[in-house]
Amino acid sequence: MQSNGTAAGARSLTAWPGGTAIARYGIAIAAVIAAFVLRLVMVPFLGDQAPYLFFLPALLLAAGIGGFGPGILATIVSMPLVYALVAHSGAVGWPEILNGAVFALIGLGATWIGERLRRARERAATREAHLQSIIDTVPEATIVISDRGLIQSFSAAAERMFGYTAAEAIGRNVAFLMPSPYREEHDSYIRRYIETGERRIIGGNRMVAARRKDGSTFPIELAVGEVWLGRQRFFTGFVRDLTERQETEARLQALQSELVHVSRLTAMGEMASAIAHEINQPLSAVTNYLNGCRRLLAGEERLGTVRKALDSASEQALRAGQIIRRMRDFVSRGESERRIESLARLVQEAAALALVGAAEKGVRVSFDFDPQVDLVVADKVQVQQVLVNLIRNAIEAMEDSERRELRIGAHLDDGMIAVEVDDTGAGISEDIAQRLFQPFATTKANGMGVGLSISRTIVEAHGGQIEARPHAGGGTTFRFTLPAASRDALAGG
Ligand code: ADP
Numbered sequence: 001m002q003s004n005g006t007a008a009g010a011r012s013l014t015a016w017p018g019g020t021a022i023a024r025y026g027i028a029i030a031a032v033i034a035a036f037v038l039r040l041v042m043v044p045f046l047g048d049q050a051p052y053l054f055f056l057p058a059l060l061l062a063a064g065i066g067g068f069g070p071g072i073l074a075t076i077v078s079m080p081l082v083y084a085l086v087a088h089s090g091a092v093g094w095p096e097i098l099n100g101a102v103f104a105l106i107g108l109g110a111t112w113i114g115e116r117l118r119r120a121r122e123r124a125a126t127r128e129a130h131l132q133s134i135i136d137t138v139p140e141a142t143i144v145i146s147d148r149g150l151i152q153s154f155s156a157a158a159e160r161m162f163g164y165t166a167a168e169a170i171g172r173n174v175a176f177l178m179p180s181p182y183r184e185e186h187d188s189y190i191r192r193y194i195e196t197g198e199r200r201i202i203g204g205n206r207m208v209a210a211r212r213k214d215g216s217t218f219p220i221e222l223a224v225g226e227v228w229l230g231r232q233r234f235f236t237g238f239v240r241d242l243t244e245r246q247e248t249e250a251r252l253q254a255l256q257s258e259l260v261h262v263s264r265l266t267a268m269g270e271m272a273s274a275i276a277h278e279i280n281q282p283l284s285a286v287t288n289y290l291n292g293c294r295r296l297l298a299g300e301e302r303l304g305t306v307r308k309a310l311d312s313a314s315e316q317a318l319r320a321g322q323i324i325r326r327m328r329d330f331v332s333r334g335e336s337e338r339r340i341e342s343l344a345r346l347v348q349e350a351a352a353l354a355l356v357g358a359a360e361k362g363v364r365v366s367f368d369f370d371p372q373v374d375l376v377v378a379d380k381v382q383v384q385q386v387l388v389n390l391i392r393n394a395i396e397a398m399e400d401s402e403r404r405e406l407r408i409g410a411h412l413d414d415g416m417i418a419v420e421v422d423d424t425g426a427g428i429s430e431d432i433a434q435r436l437f438q439p440f441a442t443t444k445a446n447g448m449g450v451g452l453s454i455s456r457t458i459v460e461a462h463g464g465q466i467e468a469r470p471h472a473g474g475g476t477t478f479r480f481t482l483p484a485a486s487r488d489a490l491a492g493g
Contacts, residue, residue: 024066028074031058036081043085051085052103059107063114071111075104140223141239145174149190152234161241163213174237179211190235202226202235207242218243256457257336263454264385267392268331274357279323282316289313326353329381330388336379338462340485343376343410343417344369350384351408354391361404363395368409373417375485382458383482386466389451390421390478396444397425397476416464416481424475428468436468455480 035058039051055078063071082103086096135142141158145151151174154166162169162177169177175186193202202224210220219242227234268275289309296306326349347367355365376383391406398404407422428436435441437456442449452466459466464481471477 021069024070025073028058028062028066028070029077031061032074032077032081034058035078036085039085048086051082052099055082055103056106056110059110060114063111064117066114067118068111068115071107071114075107075111078107079104138238139240141241143169143174143177143237143239145235145237147190147194147233147235149173149175149187158239161212161239162210177210179209179217182208183211194233210239219246259450260382260385260454260458263389263448263450264331264381266448267385267388267451268327271353271356271392275323275327278356279320282320282323285316286313286320289316323353323356330384332381336382336461338377338379340375341378341380341383343373343419343482346376346378346380346383347387347408347410347419350387351391353384354388355395358395358406361395361399363398363404363406365406365408368407370409370411372412373410373484376417376482377485378462378482379458383462386455386458386480387419387421389455390480393451394421394423394425394476394478397427398423399425401425401475403474412484413481415484417484418479418481420477420479422471422475422477424471424473427470427474427476437466 032055035054039046039054042054059071059074059078062074079100082100086100135153136156138155139157141161142153142155143151143158144153151169151172154164154169158169159165164177173187175183178186189200192198193200201222203226205221205223208220208222209217211217221240221242223238225236225238227236289312293306293309293313296302296309330353347369351365351367355363358365387408391408394406398406401424403424405422405424407420409420409422411418429443432441432443437452439453440449441452456466459480459482463483466478466480468476468478
């Protein structure tokens with residue numbers, strides 16, 4: 001994508017090349033020679049005035065860049081050259097010798113200071129390289145901006161994430177990494193923070209959109225920290241690309257909804273024969289009533305009875321239609337859709353479906369609804385799926401029991417609605433008690449073991465909880481909660 005060398009060079013703010021020893025000593029000698037040549041050129045104007053003065057910048061340069069060794073070398077090389085200049089003009093007396101000695105001392109002093117400067121610079125460069133290597137290994141993109149929004153540093157991860165090299169990014173306003181409308185507003189965000197000190201994003205995490213070099217936008221999580229260096233304020237942004245996470249979440253969600261759907265189909269498959277039987281009943285009743293009508297019509301004086309029989313026939317046909325409709329709703333895929341629903345109606349419909357065939361198995365069913373329980377916010381089909389799972393499990397658990405009593409109840413509990421399904425079955429088998437709600441935990445020969453795990457997913461997605469506990473009179477109670485929706489809240493909006 002880009003050459004790492006230039007990128008690293010551009011990223012670092014004050015990195016100093018350091019230089020090889022040859023270059024450092026070479027610079028020292030070159031600086032001294034340049035000073036000598038310049039001073040020679042000046043002889044017609046200056047005569048023998050201030051012969052040392054031109055060498056001082058050369059000494060400072062040699063020591064400043066090269067440190068101790070080059071500083072000493074420059075001082076030593078300068079001495080005979082200065083002497084040559086002075087000797088050239090004739091007189092070499094005590095004043096010149098004294099001047100030479102002072103020059104040598106100044107040279108040593110400059111060398112000492114230069115060496116210290118060089119070490120400090122090297123330490124700073126090492127620290128910076130270290131810091132940069134840390135920044136570059138942080139998986140989040142790290143971007144430092146000034147209080148005017150200008151990018152100061154742009155990490156390797158930022159280069160990969162945004163597609164710009166550090167060289168392209170540094171110095172530009174960070175807003176260019178954002179799509180509209182953040183792009184236009186970012187400067188005013190910073191200004192407002194600086195003026196009011198009111199923190200909106202600093203110190204916290206936020207999901208926002210960002211923009212790559214190719215113009216595509218992507219979701220990011222942004223954390224911003226503030227740092228003062230001297231009197232200058234900087235902001236450091238840590239950027240995490242959420243694209244992958246969101247894609248994974250979407251995939252998981254799709255998978256889960258598929259599983260929820262498949263489990264409904266399985267439940268229905270298991271119930272299909274019972275349902276066929278159940279539908280057969282109203283249909284044969286319809287046939288019987290209609291046959292009766294035909295016979296009755298032979299003696300037309302009993303028209304009133306005929307009308308009654310026809311009414312019963314259409315009632316039975318409606319019943320068969322309802323069973324089919326509920327089945328179709330229940331099995332249909334549909335998006336998850338939460339609405340305000342009457343819990344009583346939701347439970348009754350689910351029970352009508354799940355209890356198909358229960359009477360033949362000798363199961364007595366009772367409903368125990370607290371009249372205060374009213375509305376819930378729920379995806380009706382999904383909550384019905386939970387109820388169908390629990391009721392079918394309860395019926396199956398009672399197959400070998402003498403007492404077969406199923407109670408479905410609902411009451412208010414701490415702002416939530418608690419729904420309970422009790423049975424007088426064998427109770428939860430010990431092998432499975434710990435893994436009850438885990439997928440594929442089953443004790444049944446033909447069981448899939450997904451019903452309870454799906455039920456838990458559905459209940460938790462609704463903000464509730466599901467649990468199982470032994471029932472006082474033997475058997476098991478499954479209890480789940482859903483958030484209650486009050487009529488007042490409804491009226492309010
Ligand atoms: P499956 O019914 O396919 O086995 P579930 O997840 O619905 O899958 O149930 C898992 C297991 O939990 C069942 O196999 C059974 O052992 C146990 N179980 C569920 N409900 C009850 C109940 N009401 N009484 C006793 N055991 C139950």
